[in-house]
Amino acid sequence: MTRRTLTHRLFERFRNRIGIPIFLHVRPDRLSACRYSNRRITTLAEFSATPEGQARFADFLVEQRAADFILFADTDDEITASAVIPRVFGRDRKTLIRRKLEADLPEMTFRACASLGKLSENHQQEKLLLWALNRKNSLAPWLAKLASTESSVAGLYSPGQLDEQVLSAIPANRALALLVICNDRSIRQTLLINGRRHFSRAMPFPSAGSTADQSFLINEEANRLLQYLAAQGIVAPGDTPEKTFIAPPDIATALSALLNSEGDHAAPAKALDRSCIAAACGLDPATPWEQTGLALLARRRPKQQLAPREMLETYRDRRLSSILLTLSIGILLAGCTFAVWAWQQAASQLEQAYSHQRQAAELQARYAKIARTFPQPEMEHQTLRRLSEDYRSIVSQRHAMETLLNPLSQALTETRNIQLNRITWLAADPETPGLLIEGTLTITAGGYRQGDDEFNGLVASLNKHSGLASTVIASPFQFTSDQNFRNDRDEPSSSAFKLRLDQRPRS
Amino acid sequence: MRRNPRFESPLIWPIGMLCIALTFTCFLVLAGMQQSGAAKNALANAQNLLAANQRYLEDVHLEKAAIEERAQMLLRWQEQGLIGKEHRLAWIDALQKNARALGMRDIRIKFDARQPFGKPSANEMRWYVSTLHLSMNGIDEERLLRLLNRLASEAKAEMIIRRCDLKLAEKPGDGPDEGPHSLNAECTLDWLTIDQTAERA
Secondary structure (H helix, E strand, C coil): CCCHHHHHHHHHHHHHHEEEEEEEECCEEEEEEEECCEEEEEEEEECCCCCHHHHHHHHHHHHHCCCCEEEEECCCCCEEEEEEEEEECHHHHHHHHHHHHHCCCCCCCCEEEEEECCCCCCCCCEEEEEEECHHHCCCCHHHHHHHHHCEEEEEEHHHHHHHHHHHHHHCCCCCCEEEEECCCCCCEEEEEECCCCEEEEEECCCCCCHHHHHHHHHHHHHHHHHHHHHHHHHCCCCCCEEEEEECCCHHHHHHHHHHHHHHHCCCEEEEEEEEHHHHHHHCCCCCCHHHHHHHHHCCCCCCCCCCHHHHHHHHHHHHHHHHHHHHHHHHHHHHHHHHHHHHHHHHHHHHHHHHHHHHHHHHHHHHHHHHHHCCCCCCHHHHHHHHHHHHHHHCCCCCHHHHHHHHHHHHHHCCEEEEEEEEECCCCCCCEEEEEEEEEEEECCCCCHHHHHHHHHHHHHHHHHEEEEEEHHHHHHHHCCCCCCCCCCCCCCCEEEEEEEECCCCC | CCCHHHHHCCCHHHHHHHHHHHHHHHHHHHHHHHHHHHHHHHHHHHHHHHHHHHHHCCCHHHCCCCCCCHHHHHHHHHCCCCCCCCCCCHHHHHHHHHHHHHCCCCCCECCCCCCCCEEECCEEEEEEEEEEEEEEECCHHHHHHHHHEEEHHCCCCCEEEEEEEECCCCCCCCCCCCCCCCCCEEEEEEEEEEECCCCCC
């Protein structure tokens, strides 16, 4: 297998996973395959309800394996029913709805339901609208082809489901309205309360007679339906829904004339030309009436659909598959983006690191060049450093003694009558080493005053040194009143003192 | 050959792809984080190296000055004879010579055993201390200081005065050098030398 073939196959496989929506417009006599883009329906192919047409349809399905098919059963065979269930949630609600559908719409393959909200008179109960396609045989051959080709069916919808969209687009009373839509072969009458469908039925278009007769019959049918709805209690007594007719131009004109002739005593009503509905619904104004319902479906698909779960398995698998593939690609892309970002960051940081390393190497080379000029002692640098650090500590201790003894020696040279008896070197505190000095002051003929001056001179001389602090612990004189402090003395006497000389702590 | 229906599910391949994508993404993220972490570490190391080298270069002149100072110090120690075995006899000779020169006769000395000094170290060389207990009678403070200063400058060791107790003699001696106010001194001196550690020695 060449690379191109493999790539092509992978691309095709991925494309098949994505799913392109193709709308299959099923009518009693034919099926149209359409695509919706730019608010416009494009018909891809048409198949008649004959064996040849169905065979061609099968071939078409094989060609369009990548597509998701959305069926629009425009066969006017929809029936509706109302049901009331207790207000429950979750699995119980699903079970109740399934039983209601089986009971009220038995033997119907294509059925669905929608909630119409709580009952106004009893909030513990919920009203449901059930609907189903009555004549499943008209769909069966097409569905058989879809099943045989394992095509992906995304949903099955009826025209009545789109009446809510039509009502919201036209100027009408949304609170209570009877919408009468005249197709080419049928008339669909839908009762909408607060914009929600409560009842819907289809009937054949009156074929005989003039346009005026047809208009009269259409209006009569609408009036009869209103009476039926009132009798069934679907419309409250006294409430009159506004009738809105959507019809071909000639019928719409005739209906307008008829409604005007009825006067004020009749129910409020108006007739609209169906050619202006497409534009009112936000579609391409050139959309033909036949495709308007399909375009509305393509623009906004209703939440409920009629196909049973097993018909949608391929579509669900494909959706899940595409989600998983998208997730895989997203994860891979995120991972790759992160890795690229991380590697870019790393490359930038490594570049910076290499730049720093180069600069560091240059600095180291410069350092080595300078270091070659260093002296080379006969001892290892580390050992010498440690020894020198120890030496500094030794020197600091050695100088401590000298710094105390030398000033003391100097101070003593200036004194005559002071004699030291004892000096004790206090080395217990290496941070503030000190001397404890015990001495004697000899008091001579000069008297106490001279002795006191001499002692004070010694203390002042010691304090003069910036690194020293002297503290007098015991003064040579104990001045008391019973002593004679005269200056004239015949015989010398002595007096002991005690001083402490400390190094001032370094600031 | 019958195929296992579990492997025919259309979701097998997408789930497989998702697993592969997750594994590969994990690998990419982890590799990216590892690469980023390694680069961050390399950058931090390079920045530290650069800062250290810048610091070294800025301090190179200081370092050179310190090494020069230490080299001179080593030279001085070598000249002083501080390095190697202690010279107790030389110290005693110096002590006695200086004491005699200063007229101090009544001197008694006692050396303790040599001990390692400072913090223990695994280095080759370290300081050792030899403690000397010195007793002197009939001296004065001036001569004592002079003796200690001479010893500090002449001895082949670094000398630290640990303690010195000077006391006035109760009975002055009769000798010519013993004045009326002679002192008795008890001093403890540490003689420090550098030598190899005991283990290496």
